Amino acid sequence: MQKASFFRIAMRTGAWMVLAFLLLPMLVVVPVSLTDHSYISLPGQGLSLAHYVNYFTNPRWLEATWQSVVIGVAVSALATLLGTAFAVGCWFLSDFWATVARWVLITPLLVPPVVQALGFYRFWVQLGLIDTLGGVILAHTLLALPYVTISVFAALANLDRRIPQAARSLGASVWTTVISVVVPAARPGMLAGALFAFIVSFDEIVAVLFLTVRNVQTLPKMIWQGIQDNIDPTIAAVATVLTLLTASIMVVVSLRRRN
Amino acid sequence: MAARAFADRHRYWLLILPALAAMLIFYVWPLIQIFAISFTEPTTGFGNYVELLSSRAIRTSFVITFRVAALTTVGCLLLGYVVAYAIYNTRARYVGLMLMLVLLPFWLSVLVRSFAWIVLLGRGGVVNDALIGLGLIDRPLALMHNEFGVLIAMVHVMLPYAVLPLMANMKGIDPSYVAAARGLGASELTAFRQVYLPQTLPGIFSAALLVFVISLGFYITPALLGGGRVLMISEYITYQIQEFLKWGLGTALSVALLVATAAVILAAARFVNLRKTLLERG
Numbered sequence: 323m324q325k326a327s328f329f330r331i332a333m334r335t336g337a338w339m340v341l342a343f344l345l346l347p348m349l350v351v352v353p354v355s356l357t358d359h360s361y362i363s364l365p366g367q368g369l370s371l372a373h374y375v376n377y378f379t380n381p382r383w384l385e386a387t388w389q390s391v392v393i394g395v396a397v398s399a400l401a402t403l404l405g406t407a408f409a410v411g412c413w414f415l416s417d418f419w420a421t422v423a424r425w426v427l428i429t430p431l432l433v434p435p436v437v438q439a440l441g442f443y444r445f446w447v448q449l450g451l452i453d454t455l456g457g458v459i460l461a462h463t464l465l466a467l468p469y470v471t472i473s474v475f476a477a478l479a480n481l482d483r484r485i486p487q488a489a490r491s492l493g494a495s496v497w498t499t500v501i502s503v504v505v506p507a508a509r510p511g512m513l514a515g516a517l518f519a520f521i522v523s524f525d526e527i528v529a530v531l532f533l534t535v536r537n538v539q540t541l542p543k544m545i546w547q548g549i550q551d552n553i554d555p556t557i558a559a560v561a562t563v564l565t566l567l568t569a570s571i572m573v574v575v576s577l578r579r580r581n
Numbered sequence: 582m583a584a585r586a587f588a589d590r591h592r593y594w595l596l597i598l599p600a601l602a603a604m605l606i607f608y609v610w611p612l613i614q615i616f617a618i619s620f621t622e623p624t625t626g627f628g629n630y631v632e633l634l635s636s637r638a639i640r641t642s643f644v645i646t647f648r649v650a651a652l653t654t655v656g657c658l659l660l661g662y663v664v665a666y667a668i669y670n671t672r673a674r675y676v677g678l679m680l681m682l683v684l685l686p687f688w689l690s691v692l693v694r695s696f697a698w699i700v701l702l703g704r705g706g707v708v709n710d711a712l713i714g715l716g717l718i719d720r721p722l723a724l725m726h727n728e729f730g731v732l733i734a735m736v737h738v739m740l741p742y743a744v745l746p747l748m749a750n751m752k753g754i755d756p757s758y759v760a761a762a763r764g765l766g767a768s769e770l771t772a773f774r775q776v777y778l779p780q781t782l783p784g785i786f787s788a789a790l791l792v793f794v795i796s797l798g799f800y801i802t803p804a805l806l807g808g809g810r811v812l813m814i815s816e817y818i819t820y821q822i823q824e825f826l827k828w829g830l831g832t833a834l835s836v837a838l839l840v841a842t843a844a845v846i847l848a849a850a851r852f853v854n855l856r857k858t859l860l861e862r863g
Contacts, residue, residue: 329769330671337667340660341682344740347697348689350707354700362700364707404600411596414589423601424860430608431859432842434798436815437835440822441611444618464608467600476861496592525690528800542692549696549805558700561693568689572681 348565355558362553373559383544383556390524390541393455397462397523402516404463405470409511410504412471413478414486424475428468435528438465443532453535461533462523469522470515477511478504517575612839615832622829629833639817639834643841646813649731649803650796654743656736657792658785661743665784669751687741695805698734699725702806726808734806739796743788746858750784787858790849797842814838 357363358370377383408427412420430438442461443452451457481504489499505512527542534543541560548557619629633639668679686694701707702724709721724730758780762772800815807816814834821831846855 327769329773333663334667334671336663337671337679340664340740341679343660344686344737345682347694347701347737348686350701351693351697354707362703362705364710404603407596408600411593414593415597420597423597426609427600427604428859429604432794432846433612434800434815434835434838434842436800436818437615437798437839438608438612440818440832440835441608441615444614445607445611460607464604467604471600472861496589500596521688525692527692542690545692545696549699553699557696561696564693565689569685572685572688576681 351558351561351565355555355562357555357558360554362555362558373555374563376556377559377563380556382539383541383560386539386541386544389455389539393458393462393540394520394524396455396459397466398516398520400459400463401466401470401519402512405467405515405519406474406505406508406512408467409471409474409478410500410508413475413481413504424471427471430465431468439529439532442529446533452533453537455538457533458530458538458540461529462526463519465526465529466519466522469518470512473515473518474508474511477508477514481507517571615835618828619832619836622832629829632830633833633837642812642814642817643837645728645811646797649728649735649811649813650793650799652732653735653739653796654789654793656732657739657743658789660736661740661747661788662781662785664744665747665751668748669754670756683741683744686737687745691738691801694738695734695802698730698737698802698806702730702733725806726810728807728811730806731803731811734802735796735799738799738802739792742791742795746787746791747781747784750781750787754780783854786849786853790846790853790858794842794845797845798838 353364354362355373356369356371357365358368358372359366405427408423412424446452446457446461449457451460486499486503489503490496494502525542527540527546530538530540530543531546534540545557545560548554620626622629664679664683668676668683699706703709704721704723706724708724709718712718713721754777758776759772762776763769767775798815799813800819803811803813804816804819807813809816812820815838818831818834818838821827821834849855
């Protein structure tokens with residue numbers, strides 16, 4: 323084929339530079355997390371695991387991590403259940419009102435986080451949900467629903483409408499058709515949606531800042547407070563752990579997809 | 582038959598209802614309350630909106646918000662275009678790796694990424710330390726707590742939102758058009774400018790809309806990197822509420838921000854397929 327031209331080389335080099343810009347800040351956190359100083363800095367005399375030890379032994383960090391995981395799992399389950407049922411119903415109907423309903427469900431993607439957090443706060447006060455796990459789970463479920471419905475709907479795009487019709491004309495009820503014909507087709511979208519929902523909840527900070535006081539401490543809230551008060555390298559250790567975790571989940575997901 | 586179809590429709594609506602009801606009661610209703618509060622607190626009337634329109638600080642904050650969002654969008658489009666182009670068009674090796682590097686920051690917490698930029702750009706940060714260590718500067722440069730720091734981190738945080746729609750668009754472009762232009766004697770640059778680039782306009786518009794809209798309402802990164810000196814509207818709202826308990830003004834600002842966001846989306850509807858960009862993004 324044709325030789326690599328100047329244009330091509332420039333684009334390719336540019337792309338690698340942009341990717342380096344994307345990766346660089348995440349890489350810098352790693353040596354900082356291993357610093358032997360008690361403040362944010364590159365390692366001086368030698369490497370130290372002290373900040374990892376602090377993260378894994380400090381009850382406040384551990385408790386916050388645990389609460390984030392609990393909230394994330396609950397949100398993932400709830401959002402996947404509600405979002406899948408919603409997407410399946412919309413897929414069957416596929417009319418004007420179903421489309422309107424789909425637009426309503428994706429509004430959290432467009433409304434600024436602070437604005438929706440204010441709305442939650444005022445209503446949650448009336449409902450007595452401030453500073454409760456349930457209150458955070460409810461708010462996060464609403465924020466995660468768009469991701470679940472979009473990915474389930476995308477998975478259903480490949481399902482031939484005549485298959486559930488065939489099931490129906492062979493005598494299956496609507497529910498049987500949904501459970502044994504439509505849901506299996508939606509499964510890849512449900513898995514992606516469940517993962518999305520967990521991550522949305524696990525990373526969410528703005529609603530948590532408005533809705534919680536002392537009872538509920540999530541991991542993002544600990545990081546946020548740590549950055550505001552005094553940045554100590556434990557945050558770098560936590561950031562490194564989260565980056566490694568995210569990267570390994572990505573590798574697992576992409577390997578699964580390849581198989 | 583018609584009766585059965587009718588009964589079926591009811592059952593489909595039963596599937597839709599739980600999520601839709603939850604959304605209307607716990608999400609849409611609170612937003613309507615925000616709207617109401619802006620007209621009733623502290624007193625009934627348009628007082629909050631009068632203050633909003635007459636305050637110099639608020640006008641400055643809106644200008645900063647739109648400027649940061651616009652510059653972030655331009656930066657993300659330029660950088661994102663190069664990456665998406667390289668992934669689909671240069672037969673670069675390691676395309677899989679490139680994709681991973683685009684997606685990793687997308688999945689990684691915004692808070693963690695903003696923290697990373699604080700580590701890099703702070704007064705005693707890695708960049709300043711390195712520059713002083715090399716003897717290039719005597720005193721630390723002010724790399725954050727200003728618009729520069731906010732912009733760099735914002736571009737970093739928003740870049741995946743630009744790359745993904747661009748990639749979706751470029752994936753569907755038939756390479757034979759550019760090949761035909763080249764065959765007819767166009768230089769590579771001309772073929773790109775006159776044949777390829779116009780075909781990617783839908784992707785560019787989608788990416789611009791997503792990045793701009795999300796940037797307008799962004800809170801975390803400007804709050805952390807701006808250090809209270811780059812007050813975008815979202816941060817201005819939290820100040821009004823948390824420091825001064827001025828719910829009326831805070832909610833009026835929220836309504837203004839929502840209206841601005843909606844106006845941008847409606848204006849974009851002329852150039853962007855909203856359905857594809859927002860409702861069906863994969």
